[in-house]
Amino acid sequence: MNKAYLMVPGPTAVPERVLQATHRPLVNHRGALYEEMFSRITAGLKTVFRTRQDVLVFPAAGTGMLEAAVVNTLSPGDKVLAVSIGVFGDRFAEIAARFGADVEVMAFPWGRAAEPERVAERVAADKDHRIKAILVTHNETSTGVVNDLAALAKARGDHPALLIVDAVSSLGAADLATDDWRLDVVVTGSQKALMTPPGLGFMAMSERAWTANAQSTMPKFYWDAQAAKKAAAKGQNPYTPAVSLLFGLEEALKMLAEEGLDNSIIRHKRLAEALRAGFKALGLKLLAEDAAASPGVTAVFPPDGVEAKKIQKVMRERFGITLAGGQKQLENKIFRVGHLGYVVETDILVTLAALEITLSLLGANVELGSAVKAAGQVIAEG
Numbered sequence: 001m002n003k004a005y006l007m008v009p010g011p012t013a014v015p016e017r018v019l020q021a022t023h024r025p026l027v028n029h030r031g032a033l034y035e036e037m038f039s040r041i042t043a044g045l046k047t048v049f050r051t052r053q054d055v056l057v058f059p060a061a062g063t064g065m066l067e068a069a070v071v072n073t074l075s076p077g078d079k080v081l082a083v084s085i086g087v088f089g090d091r092f093a094e095i096a097a098r099f100g101a102d103v104e105v106m107a108f109p110w111g112r113a114a115e116p117e118r119v120a121e122r123v124a125a126d127k128d129h130r131i132k133a134i135l136v137t138h139n140e141t142s143t144g145v146v147n148d149l150a151a152l153a154k155a156r157g158d159h160p161a162l163l164i165v166d167a168v169s170s171l172g173a174a175d176l177a178t179d180d181w182r183l184d185v186v187v188t189g190s191q192k193a194l195m196t197p198p199g200l201g202f203m204a205m206s207e208r209a210w211t212a213n214a215q216s217t218m219p220k221f222y223w224d225a226q227a228a229k230k231a232a233a234k235g236q237n238p239y240t241p242a243v244s245l246l247f248g249l250e251e252a253l254k255m256l257a258e259e260g261l262d263n264s265i266i267r268h269k270r271l272a273e274a275l276r277a278g279f280k281a282l283g284l285k286l287l288a289e290d291a292a293a294s295p296g297v298t299a300v301f302p303p304d305g306v307e308a309k310k311i312q313k314v315m316r317e318r319f320g321i322t323l324a325g326g327q328k329q330l331e332n333k334i335f336r337v338g339h340l341g342y343v344v345e346t347d348i349l350v351t352l353a354a355l356e357i358t359l360s361l362l363g364a365n366v367e368l369g370s371a372v373k374a375a376g377q378v379i380a381e382g
């Protein structure tokens, strides 16, 4: 017999309270009960996004929201600077290119954060303001690297380019201040730090983004932000909403409010530190340096002679702990531990304890207890 631990960076484990809420009988999505709930939810989302603007809700995967961000603000031929540090940065660039934007990719090595100085230099060189938008991934889930979003926002400075942010694996787990940092579009999904099953996408747009929206000619129908905004003013959605998921989301937002958004961000940071201390005690190499370490996902190299996929297999089959693998060029080179959303100290300790045994079963030279001890010290220091 095993207990299941879903230690992947999304979709993440969903709290019992949230699951229970998704089982409630449906209500009419054009009726008062729904409208009141939807208005409470959008108010709660504003708090999490730290914005006074509307937060639009779509039934969607995160990728749908990346597309929504692009098609609602840009026109074919627009010059776009896509800052990429991994798989999801590349995807954002590809979406913009597919819709006809003139995309310039500013790529950084996988495992490293984007350098705000490079962005500042690039926009300073754009004297005639050809760049209409800068695409940025806040937390690059494929490498476990968090970008310094506040510094990137500062690097844009007074340049009129919109700053469009993929916050799919960061919002709720990493500090993000939509209005204070003058982020123009921020998108995320339900299935990561927001502790809700996959299927809901969210998008906040600044006044500048709405102005760009009025001029944007990229094709859109389902993703049309104006239709979503108009319906939201009545507590509704233009098309059938994912009602059951919204029941769950309301409960998850309550949980987040009970903990406090700041405390959630602190919790994620501390869990990441404890986990990283454990990996280091085992002599494992981490893909991201401490300064750019993601609060929600950690990418680790296996010890010499041990295959990453074998580690994942033993962890899953022997201990019921599901880890994520590497993506694209990192496939089977790393494994990733998600610690995002409904994750607590004991999850970290259990994962490290099982990993020590797994590595020793696979023939690595491991001192049992060393990772748990190191993580325990971080936790005890509080």
Ligand SMILES: Cc1ncc(COP(=O)(O)O)c(C=O)c1O
Pocket (backbone or CB within 6 Å): 009, 010, 061, 062, 063, 064, 088, 137, 139, 140, 141, 142, 166, 167, 168, 169, 189
């Ligand atoms: C940073 C980031 N952006 C975008 C996505 C895409 O989300 P989805 O798989 O829901 O389409 C993910 C998914 O892991 C992600 O981590």
